Amino acid sequence: MQRYADEQKRGVIRAAIDKVADRWTAKPRAPLKRTKLKSSPKTKAKKREQSKTVTAVRDLVFALDRACICGRCAPSLRDQMHELVSRAKTRGRPPKDRFSTANCVRVSPACHQDITERRCTVAWGDTRMANGTLTLTWADGRVSVYSRAT
Numbered sequence: 001m002q003r004y005a006d007e008q009k010r011g012v013i014r015a016a017i018d019k020v021a022d023r024w025t026a027k028p029r030a031p032l033k034r035t036k037l038k039s040s041p042k043t044k045a046k047k048r049e050q051s052k053t054v055t056a057v058r059d060l061v062f063a064l065d066r067a068c069i070c071g072r073c074a075p076s077l078r079d080q081m082h083e084l085v086s087r088a089k090t091r092g093r094p095p096k097d098r099f100s101t102a103n104c105v106r107v108s109p110a111c112h113q114d115i116t117e118r119r120c121t122v123a124w125g126d127t128r129m130a131n132g133t134l135t136l137t138w139a140d141g142r143v144s145v146y147s148r149a150t
């Protein structure tokens with residue numbers, strides 16, 4: 001009985017060793033390829049148009065907001081543009097409606113992450129949105145009010 005158990009144990013150990021050895025000796029597989037769908041010329045033109053609009057609006061927004069709207073972060077070349085009403089929610093609308101100084105603000109990467117991960121919420125007072133007064137509320141209870149200098 002003991003002998004059977006010993007053989008059984010050896011067998012299990014052998015199998016485990018073979019499994020590990022297989023992993024090292026197996027031929028490397030080619031990485032899985034993703035099929036990249038080719039955009040139509042119309043889609044390409046649309047994307048080009050949108051990226052032009054985004055760049056133009058970012059320049060405007062960065063001129064209006066001299067730094068991150070939280071009021072704490074120093075201006076940085078790494079600052080980003082945040083859309084108050086997200087791109088996902090405005091999909092299909094003309095770029096001019098999606099990317100405007102009213103809908104976009106300047107944020108630092110850290111604050112942008114706080115906003116997108118909902119540790120900070122940004123509320124606007126009226127239809128002027130970012131061109132009016134914004135209230136930022138953090139999860140820890142901190143509140144700051146931001147208004148673009150005119």
Ligand SMILES: [Zn+2]
Nearest residue numbers: 068070073111
């Ligand atoms: Zn900030």
